[in-house]
Amino acid sequence: MTTTVTSEVEPLETDRSVRRYEDIRQLLPDVDNPTPLVQLNQVVAGNQITAYLKLEWLNPFGSLKDRAATYLMAGMQERGDLEGRDIVEASSGNTAIALAALAALAGKSLTVTIPSEVPAEKRTMLRMLGAEVWETPDDLCPVDHPKDGAIALARSIAAQDGGSRFALANQYENEDNVRAHYETTGPEIWRQTEGRISYFVAGFGTTGTITGVGRYLKERNPAIRVIAVEPQPGHRLPGLKSFQEAKQPGILDWDVIDDVLRVDDEDAYEATKQLHRREGLIVGPSTGAVVHGIRQIDDHGKIVVGISPDSGTKYTSYFEHILGDEGQPQI
Amino acid sequence: MTTQTDVPNTHETLDTSGLLCPLPVYKAGMVLGRLEPGQVLELICTDPGSLQDIPAMARQRGDTLVASEDLNGTQRFWIEKGTKQ
Incomplete structure (x- = not known):
């Protein structure tokens, strides 16, 4: 005999006074x-x-970059950039970690280009979060981008197939990053x-x-x-x-x-x-x-x-x- | 410019047509990483930046650019994996 258990217990609502939350994103910072x-x-x-x-x-995702990632993600969603597309970003790790978590929560995946000197802990954490990690030497493209190989690589990944597969979060050029702060x-x-x-x-x-x-x-x-x-x-x-x-x-x-x-x-x-x-x-x-x-x-x-x-x-x-x-x- | 007759035996071909630098550089580096020293990668590119970036990559990695050609916007490079890697 099998028994089907259905929960009849209503979930508890968010109550910040006792630090109880319905969703991890409610822990993201703001003035309150x-x-x-x-x-x-x-x-x-x-x-x-x-x-x-x-x-x-x-x-909640472990760094300052939770803020920028939240605003970058919201901006991409508001502009419709993520319709049918996943996300690519160049990051030294922290933006990507927050973006990977937020992307997962939104049903999207993240491809990240990351400088090769970034510590193994961050690279592994990104893979733990389901991101695809492209480890990139800074001098990958020594002619045009002597110290920005990861950024250049993210751009070229976003540009492939006419830009139909990936939206570039682009924290280095995106005013949503500034607006977060x-x-x-x-x-x-x-x-x-x-x-x-x-x-x-x-x-x-x-x-x-x-x-x-x-x-x-x-x-x-x-x-x-x-x-x-x-x-x-x-x-x-x-x-x-x-x-x-x-x-x-x-x-x-x-x-x-x-x-x-x-x-x-x-x-x-x-x-x-x-x-x-x-x-x-x-x-x-x-x-x-x-x-x-x-x-x-x-x-x-x-x-x-x-x-x-x-x-x-x-x-x-x-x-x-x-x-x-x-x-x-x-x- | 070289002709096909100058080209050594190719062990693997990677076509990066339509991709912008540095994606061809990155993908070529991954393929070269799994080749044995002395084996040759044929790399096909259409980004004009490849004309500078691929020779620079080969020098930087310690590989040898044994031949190349540039015909009608398509570049072909034959890169022999170096021994000191």
């Missing part, structure tokens, strides 16, 4: 559901500032600091964050200084870009940027380790680069906010090399 802003109490102690990190890795990250920071923020620090990557947040904050208070952190050419800081070697994204708005601080890998990784060991913040190396930038600010009594794009859990393979024999018994 901001990512945490956490004060740095040790690593900038020598400066006369109060510094906070905005912990973007506590987003103008409408969410910026207002969150303004509210979380009670409008008292004086400096905003973020890394150069797609530049959606610094352009969107910078634009919003400067509209609220033109005196706020917006500082970009840029790695050196040949760097090993995933997610960040040096525009001395990579093409500047079309969405970058220099009018909202007051200064650019260049950071060496060594300084970024040292700051990352200090965040792990002195602040209890398990962050990735791009956060270390941002914090190294924050340490250059010494402006008495001012509030500084930096972006912490993602967590250190995606970079354990990097740190295996960086740590050497640290933490192993010396017998």
Whole structure:
């Protein structure tokens, strides 16, 4: 005898007050559901500032890029770009991870072109999410795209068959990326600091964050200084870009940027380790680069906010090399 | 330009007609990756950028571009997989 069990229990409705949700997408951030802003109490102690990190890795898909991916996806859906087509995107991992999850939820698949130096953790995570991963050397196309091989490859995949198979999310050129930060990250920071923020620090990557947040904050208070952190050419800081070697994204708005601080890998990784060991913040190396930038600010009594794009859990393979024999018994 | 008579034995042919660079470069790299050293890939392209990109790719990978031709908008490259990879 077989028994058919049917549930007669009505699902519980979303109730944010007890953190119960009907759909993972309801955890995506907005001004009423901001990512945490956490004060740095040790690593900038020598400066006369109060510094906070905005912990973007506590987003549901694990990084700052949940915001851009959400807006990119919504834009593609609104424009009808996804009718009969799947998605292709170039990414250093985090945008693709969020896009892969959102695409899966929408019944679509993601093809991602990803620079070959991106850590294995991210590549595997993408495959776990069902994405097709095209690992791409940055210098794949040395004649026309000396450091943007993944971006060029995504474009050529989108262009095949007259563009009938794939929609290119195009985070580097798509204003939806900027709008995500103008409408969410910026207002969150303004509210979380009670409008008292004086400096905003973020890394150069797609530049959606610094352009969107910078634009919003400067509209609220033109005196706020917006500082970009840029790695050196040949760097090993995933997610960040040096525009001395990579093409500047079309969405970058220099009018909202007051200064650019260049950071060496060594300084970024040292700051990352200090965040792990002195602040209890398990962050990735791009956060270390941002914090190294924050340490250059010494402006008495001012509030500084930096972006912490993602967590250190995606970079354990990097740190295996960086740590050497640290933490192993010396017998 | 070379003629077919100069062309060595081909072990695999990859037709990337209609694809824009760097997709032909990427696909050629994948095929060369599975060939044995000394084996030859015949690569067919229609993107004019291939005229620069394919020789650059071969140099970068340590392969040898043993012959090529460019006729009526179609490029053919014969690439011998190198030994030091």
